Amino acid sequence: MKIGEEILLLYIHIPFCESKCGYCAFNSFTNLIDFKKQYLDSLKIDLESSLNNINNLDSIFFGGGTPNVLNPKDYEEVFKILKPYIGDDTEITMELNPNRDIHALNDFKSLGINRFSIGVQSFREDKLRLLERNHNPKTAYEFIKHAILCNIFVSIDLIYDTKLDTKQSLESELKMANDLGVGHISCYALSIDKDSRFYKMNKNPTLQNSLCYEIKEILDNFSFYQYEVSNYAKNHKSKHNLAYWQGKEYMGVGLGAVGRIKNNRIYKQNDFKKYIENPLKCSVESLNDDNLRLESIFLGLRSEVGVDIENINTKKLEILLQEKKCIKKDNRIYATNYFISDELALWLT
Template sequence: MSGIYIHIPFCKQACHYCDFHFVTSMKHKNRVVAALQEELRLRSSEAKNTSIETIYFGGGTPSVLESTAIDAIIETVYSNYQVIADPEITLEANPDDLTPEKIAALAKTKINRLSIGVQSFFEEDLKLMNRAHNAVEAMECISLSRKRFPNISIDLIYGIPGLTDDRWRENLFKAIDLKVPHISSYALTVEDDTALKTFIEKGIIDEVDDEQAQRQFNILLDTMQLHSYENYEFSNFGKEGFFSRNNTAYWTGKSYIGIGPSAHSFDGKRRAWNINNNVKYLKAIEAGDLPQETEELTVVDRYNEYIMTGLRTIYGVSLSHVELEYGSKFKEYLLQQSTNYLKDHLLYLDDDTLRVTRKGKFLSDGIASELFMLNLNS
């Protein structure tokens, strides 16, 4: 067992691009906190004889919770699970929540890492995305947080309509100047059933430009490399000693328990996910039931997931692991499917490991899909 993910399904307002599960009403907040604690107790047997290495509060916006509620959830984990001596305990937070008082209160809990949803240091970008904070709060909260939390990460988004390359560089330089040790950076994507998609369809916002996104991704790579950040996963850059242990566990196939409405779990061979409805989740947990669906992963499913995650990381795809875990047929298929990408210098073989080149990074998900096995007769 590697970690526990805890989904906090509340936000002050809806970001235009977000398709994660959340509500803006805080009506059931206290009941949800109690239900999260109860689910942790109900599922403790899933981690029997294993240790918890990471605890991650995601959402939604976990920082809308009072520090006492966060502390109570963490203590429930400690009371029902075996936790290692130095776990990574991360809280996702929005800049507008990180007042000096809130930061001081969080520092009294076992939280030892903040992941701050900055997205941009510029007002025009924040307004387009309908973020709850402003540019001043984005800058100030990082300076304040670093005094209490040496281990912080921020999110930045590129490919935003109207975001010039120069302004994108300035976003990166601001983060570097603030001595942020970890940066997660994502291309703006247009998801179904979001306000962003509606605004684009109505012509209110310009369409997302793939060429702009790829160009700004390359600016990101160059800037991060110049300032000694390791691109250890496609969207993640860390200084030495500051890689996210939680995220690395996902990408390397470790198991985790997902707590809360819409949260997913993985035990190595099976996935499970909770219902993405707060009221139905509450009723089930309060009745002592788990509102879960499950899926047994086939060997093909597990191979495909390994290819997808491996190519996105510095760890790559081990040919010997593929053969040992999935069989020689899979290794032969992988090498066959990789031939053209190796010739085009999008992939390369490093001894026993298949990795993406700099040229292939932005295309890594598409390349991975071409290496997938559709069925054992492929």
């Protein structure tokens, strides 16, 4: 499929993991690392085809899985393909787990990575065990400290709303991140996805009443600005994620990756063996203008991006403005509380 020159966003999926956490239902595998060469060979074919007719990329995101299960050398050929499309302002993010080689961080930076997104999830030993993470608090602390010394943007993921969480314990965890000098934090409420091991075991270690407002209050006090329901920035925002919420077109490369080009949603094959055999095969879902309008409302209301007023039912909008659930500015509508954005979007649509 030919890609238009306006596509500036690229997601690259690396499906390998050392272990699978109980809550995780992502497209990742713990027993296929021996096939990394075959996977990367297919990924490069997929990548070269996807970049056809592209001039440059605003953002590249390596997600997974655990991208740093692979060594920096494993990515050298991938970056040779990417190099002509990378400019001075291209954001290049890699997701990392903190149990991996700390000394590889500088080598990843040398490849061109300029933003690390580290899946810490918690700084507490008991909570890490509950979540079935395979690192400990000391490992996470040292890994983040070393990442920050690389002098690039560092973001961390934290999970909350586990049965072990209180406002006080979360404040302690977030203070540690702040004291380390982390500039961006993504806080995700624990959810048990249908295909996860926790779901299959009927295990649900979540809190009944969410601590999302407490999270926001704590991060406000540490001068982190909430610019999306789960994302808080101190010294940088995620260009890649913002582009999704702005409804920009994007390419997905790799096993099970998803892209959207104009009115087509493109799904790469989700079967590992089939993807290796034919990385260019994909399925396409046609989206109509109404599909895209609804998507813009859901994505815009959950973030600082907002929604064009033309996409919203005027009568319902007046009610939300009167109740101060939304505000209007320059012909765009913004939710005043991102935590109820899905409910607002459902009501408006």
